[in-house]
Amino acid sequence: MIVRVKDVSKSFQGQQVLKPITFDLAEGERICILGPSGCGKSTLLQMIAGLLRIDSGEVEMAGVTVERGRHFIPPENRPVNMVFQDYALWPHMTVKQNMEYGMKRRKLDSKERERRIDQLRSLLKLDGLLDRLPSQLSGGQQQRVGIARALATEPKLLLMDEPLSNLDVKLRTDMRGELARLLGELSIACLYVTHDRMEAFTIAHRILVLRDGMIDQFGTPSELFERPASPWVAQLMGYHNRLEASLADHGKNVALLAGSPITGQWTGKESVTGPVVLMVHPESVSIHNGKVGDANNLLKVTVVQTVYEGTRWRVIVETADQQPIHLFHHKSLEPGSEVTVWLSPKQTMLYARGGQ
Missing domain, CATH: 2.40.50.140 (Nucleic acid-binding proteins)
Structure with missing residues (x-):
């Protein structure tokens, strides 16, 4: 297992936003965390990344406990990268420099950096863009750069927090297909937060439906659509x-x-x-x-x-x-x-x- 989350919970100012959550993510598997705004999706993702401390429970990555009780491995030492909703590119760096940033911090040699940049340039259709600044790119291009930067360090786990939500409808539809293809080709484990059912259906092997801080249902897209566990999940699946x-x-x-x-x-x-x-x-x-x-x-x-x-x-x-x-x-x-x-x-x- 790449990730094992066991009885993880979180409260803010006395209000519990995540009740004990337990699930596993296998190598190469893609799980979409689906649910409405405020249900705890992004909070769960940030705790797995190490950006937020858990209140209780345990998080394990690649067989290593990264958080339990006082034991805590900081995010920079976890085998994980994150793609944010707002792209979070360095505005003063070119596309190539943004992609190189993490690799330089990990002291990869220039030959290896060039190999990975060339591979990602081809996979993410970034030809002719490497010398541009983020302000010179469209929203879809910026999102592809954000994904390329996250993949450049070859993490064992990729976390994506509504990465397509800022795109227009057509571009979003095109990008979700491209993203599913890319993640499939790279066979990288991914936790993907979304509130869009069709996005989850396109990308996920399994979907974790989160509501009011709890797992309402967890299964394959076909299982959720054909046998929704509750009227609320049925509504989410389009049973209007x-x-x-x-x-x-x-x-x-x-x-x-x-x-x-x-x-x-x-x-x-x-x-x-x-x-x-x-x-x-x-x-x-x-x-x-x-x-x-x-x-x-x-x-x-x-x-x-x-x-x-x-x-x-x-x-x-x-x-x-x-x-x-x-x-x-x-x-x-x-x-x-x-x-x-x-x-x-x-x-x-x-x-x-x-x-x-």
């Missing part, structure tokens, strides 16, 4: 339809929604009766055409609104008990008209009411 229902048959995972039987995926281990919550992905709701669907998952609804989104229409409908459902369709529908929709059992998640 939250519907209240009552459990009709726990054994067959059937709930009654506005009087209609709806089959879904039961997420809990407990046996419950009564009120439940259904989380349904908009992509898994379709207008019933008489050819597809389970008769148990048909629901009569009224069209409330349609919104044109370029390649398709977002249709907002309402159940008989006035609960809204969003779905996508290839054409507009008349507000006030009645239609029948089908809810895919595989992407309809059932949770005990009161779950978060």
Whole structure:
């Protein structure tokens, strides 16, 4: 294991922002820490880097305990580098000098420095930029330089704190694909903080969902999407339809929604009766055409609104008990008209009411 975090916690001014956190990161593995602002993502990353002291627990890197109790190895002596949200380049140094900085501090000879700079110049598409100052670069170019500088010392672990958040939407989409390719080619272990689900899906082998200082779910992107552990994780995964229902048959995972039987995926281990919550992905709701669907998952609804989104229409409908459902369709529908929709059992998640 490159990193082992065991029961690590942190408080600020009496307020606990991280409750005991435990997880491992293997060699070459990429873990994205996903969650909303204020959930403790950056705090966790800074404690692993050694920029913040932990209150309790233990951090181990490459088989060496770097922090436990009074024992503390400072960040400059840990096999780790960090890429910050604001790039943090030296403004008075050229691109090449920024890349060389860490290598010179570690007293690498000029031949080895040139070899690494040449390799990173090619990997990160920095041709023609080595003699420029950061102020002469675009945001995407500055971010690539920040990544190159972090990789130049060949750390065992790379920490990235929302490194693409300052880029525009198109550049961010392009960069996350390039970053996933680069990290894959270098086979470097990486902890990557983001609040963007698609960024996490593109980059991560596993995703650690953090909420209110605790791990809500930890697994592969497909595990999180196909079996979200809570309504909150389901919402994070794009299940934007939250519907209240009552459990009709726990054994067959059937709930009654506005009087209609709806089959879904039961997420809990407990046996419950009564009120439940259904989380349904908009992509898994379709207008019933008489050819597809389970008769148990048909629901009569009224069209409330349609919104044109370029390649398709977002249709907002309402159940008989006035609960809204969003779905996508290839054409507009008349507000006030009645239609029948089908809810895919595989992407309809059932949770005990009161779950978060």
